[in-house]
Amino acid sequence: MPDIAFWKTGKGKPLVLLPGFGETKEMWQEFVPAISDACEIWCPDLPGIGESSALKQEFSLQDAALVLADWLRLHGIENASLIGHSLGGYIALEMAAKTAAKPKALGFFHSTAFADSPEKRVNRDKTAEFIEKHGAPTFIQSFVAPLFAAKNRETCQAEIEALIRRGSQNSKESLIGYTMAMKNRADHMATLAQFKGNKLMICGEQDPAVPLEASLKHQQAVTAFHQLPDCGHMGMFEKQVESQSIIKDFMQSLAFNR
Structure with a gap:
């Protein structure tokens, strides 16, 4: 089983925060302290990303989900709540559907349960070709900033630079692998x-990766739905306080219902 690098903090009901595409466990460092009094928070790197060891060369999201489910079992938190950002949400659904993990709750942070559209699948191929030709650093440099709503990029410049710095250290093989697995x-x-x-x-009302129209189609399938105004794909930075409050309230509601 690949080694999964992680950090954790807080006490109480376990919550696992799964990063998105090209993101590492450090993305949650400024986000977590405000909610750590409500739950025990685990922040892993996805397999093959950050400091976690890689999967085989060609892999599926189910492969990544199986590794993470084994990691949950290893630490005795099979019933943790899972909240995933973008790609992390896709993997959380795979874990709920096809692994021995029995999550207490699921959360989707700028994510979707839909498969890729035909147009998106074509764009995935283009992304993989770009990464293969130009490498991870060049791709990440062009990829991160547009995820933020235009009006938030200046105020979030430090966060954008940190995401680029960490994301650029990922291997092009893992980035291509996840691109094709998402496709x-x-x-x-x-x-x-x-x-x-x-x-x-x-969800973000200005999300360029998961359009609001698609997110709204999930309303009947979830128990708590929140849309963030003036926000792109990165609400943990663009609307940090609001997002922290939403997740803290959600986790506290689980404890109340236990």
């Missing part, structure tokens, strides 16, 4: 609808 992932709307635990969705 080939299954539609999990049925998984989301059938999941018995509480379900959270946080």
Whole structure:
């Protein structure tokens, strides 16, 4: 089993925060302290990203989910709540659907249960070709800033630079692998609808990666739905206080319902 690098803090009901594409566990460092009094928070690197060891050369999101489910079991937190940013949300759904993990709750932070559209699949191929030709640093440099709403890029400049610095250290093989795994992932709307635990969705009204129109189609399948105004794909930075409050309230509601 690949080694999973992580850090954790807080006490109480376990919450695992899964990063998005090209992101590392350090992305949560400034976000977590405000909610650590409500839960025990685990922040891993995805397999092959950051300091976690790599998967085989060609892998699926289910492969990544199986590794993370084994990691949960190793630490005795199979019933942790899972909140994933973008790609992390896709993997959380795979974990709920096809692994021995039995998450208490699921959360989708600028993510979706839909599979890629035909247009998106074509763009994934273009992304993989770009990474192969130009390498990880050049790709990450062009990729990160546009995820933020235009009006937030100046105020979030330090965060953008940190994401670029850390993301650029990932291997092009892992970035290409996740690009193709996202392209080939299954539609999990049925998984989301059938999941018995509480379900959270946080979306940005100006998200360029997961359009608001698509997010709104999840409203009937989740138990808590929040849309952030003037926000792109990176609400943990663009709307940090609001997002912290939403997640803290969500986790506290789970404790109340236990």
